[in-house]
Amino acid sequence: MNSQVRGIFPGASGQVYLDVSARSLMPEPVSAAVDRHIHTRMHYGGDKDELRAEVERARHAFAGLINSSVNEIAITKNVSEGLNLFAASLPWEAGDNVLVCPELEHPNNIYLWFNLARSRGIEVRTIPADEGRIPVAAMGNALDERTRVVTMPSISFAPGFLTDVKSLALAAKQVGALTLVDAAQSIGAIDTNVRDLGIDALAVATQKCLLSLYGFGFLYVRREVAESLVPIHVARYGIDLGEAHETAFAEDELKYQPGALRFDLGNYNYLGATAAATALDLLAGWGMKNVEAHVCGLASELATGLLELGLPVAGGSPGSHLAHIVSVGESGGGRHYSADDPAMNSLYDHFVAAGIKLSIRSGVLRLSIGVYNQSSDIEHVIAAARTWIETKGSGASSHLLGREDRGRR
Numbered sequence: 001m002n003s004q005v006r007g008i009f010p011g012a013s014g015q016v017y018l019d020v021s022a023r024s025l026m027p028e029p030v031s032a033a034v035d036r037h038i039h040t041r042m043h044y045g046g047d048k049d050e051l052r053a054e055v056e057r058a059r060h061a062f063a064g065l066i067n068s069s070v071n072e073i074a075i076t077k078n079v080s081e082g083l084n085l086f087a088a089s090l091p092w093e094a095g096d097n098v099l100v101c102p103e104l105e106h107p108n109n110i111y112l113w114f115n116l117a118r119s120r121g122i123e124v125r126t127i128p129a130d131e132g133r134i135p136v137a138a139m140g141n142a143l144d145e146r147t148r149v150v151t152m153p154s155i156s157f158a159p160g161f162l163t164d165v166k167s168l169a170l171a172a173k174q175v176g177a178l179t180l181v182d183a184a185q186s187i188g189a190i191d192t193n194v195r196d197l198g199i200d201a202l203a204v205a206t207q208k209c210l211l212s213l214y215g216f217g218f219l220y221v222r223r224e225v226a227e228s229l230v231p232i233h234v235a236r237y238g239i240d241l242g243e244a245h246e247t248a249f250a251e252d253e254l255k256y257q258p259g260a261l262r263f264d265l266g267n268y269n270y271l272g273a274t275a276a277a278t279a280l281d282l283l284a285g286w287g288m289k290n291v292e293a294h295v296c297g298l299a300s301e302l303a304t305g306l307l308e309l310g311l312p313v314a315g316g317s318p319g320s321h322l323a324h325i326v327s328v329g330e331s332g333g334g335r336h337y338s339a340d341d342p343a344m345n346s347l348y349d350h351f352v353a354a355g356i357k358l359s360i361r362s363g364v365l366r367l368s369i370g371v372y373n374q375s376s377d378i379e380h381v382i383a384a385a386r387t388w389i390e391t392k393g394s395g396a397s398s399h400l401l402g403r404e405d406r407g408r409r
């Protein structure tokens with residue numbers, strides 16, 4: 001990514017923004033598209049056909065982004081809406097089970113399963129994490145003929161490791177189970193091909209690596225799977241009335257839209273659609289492979305630099321687990337927004353004072369890299385970490401890795 005890319009993100013200068021995993025900085029073209037939308041609404045009211053066209057533009061772009069068909073994309077407002085629409089529409093029978101690793105899931109991919117346990121009598125099989133990684137082998141072993149769904153994050157919100165989605169999807173397929181991926185943290189950072197991964201469903205929202213707004217997202221459902229489902233919620237845009245007006249419905253003639261379109265409900269977040277369609281044009285222009293190489297390359301530089309200082313980088317040396325998120329500290333050593341380790345809180349404060357925007361999640365300091373970051377940002381973080389170590393002296397050193405560990409990790 002060159003300086004022209006960075007140049008359209010005014011928020012990328014004047015601070016070191018390493019928080020795309022919470023939400024991205026917004027690029028100028030997206031902001032301009034949002035302004036145009038508001039201006040039109042304010043002065044002219046807006047035109048429904050044009051608004052609907054923006055939604056279809058976004059839907060096409062989403063499909064292109066993940067290599068699906070357009071009718072495999074339902075429009076949603078966030079990740080959890082997509083996860084819930086899919087999960088609650090499955091023909092559960094009491095005693096069916098779902099496999100999930102709650103330690104590494106965002107709460108929004110945990111609650112729904114316990115709700116289905118309550119409402120439909122399903123069994124939630126919880127599998128412990130494997131040192132911050134989704135336990136692919138253990139989940140594979142826990143599969144049986146009553147497993148209906150295996151769910152996983154493509155990248156966990158913390159510590160942010162990549163999941164071997166393809167292997168898990170393959171194992172699930174062997175017992176006829178479906179795979180549902182929470183892709184909140186990966187789409188827009190990691191080049192994704194749902195056909196190649198062999199997954200059945202995936203949910204994402206647009207405020208993180210998709211560089212646009214809250215309140216807009218999509219649910220991918222493989223066409224054959226979608227067409228076997230009775231959607232839990234229905235409204236006008238999910239019902240197929242052919243050329244007839246939506247008021248032309250006759251009782252008992254409920255026909256769903258093809259594929260995942262049946263999960264669309266009523267009016268959309270049209271502003272969110274305009275913003276997302278604009279951001280997706282940018283991503284397509286840069287090329288997802290280039291974006292992925294850029295953000296993962298910087299993550300590798302950052303992880304290496306922090307390890308060389310002796311800091312406890314989750315996962316150790318860059319390897320197949322590393323995407324665009326670098327976490328420091330003990331994964332799981334804290335609540336959702338906190339770290340138990342006082343040294344990590346002190347390092348967090350030091351980073352903030354040095355103009356670095358980051359998050360604390362589940363015990364770790366999470367530094368997440370966006371398309372607008374560059375090597376100077378990484379150097380700034382490493383320099384700040386070095387100063388912290390020097391100024392905190394022995395207080396910090398007890399939290400550093402032992403010399404012999406450094407080589408191994």
Ligand SMILES: Cc1ncc(COP(=O)(O)O)c(C=O)c1O
Binds near residue numbers: 080108156157185
């Ligand atoms: C992995 C993951 N899933 C889900 C969410 C959020 O879900 P929702 O968009 O439903 O609020 C986040 C973060 O916001 C996340 O990191």
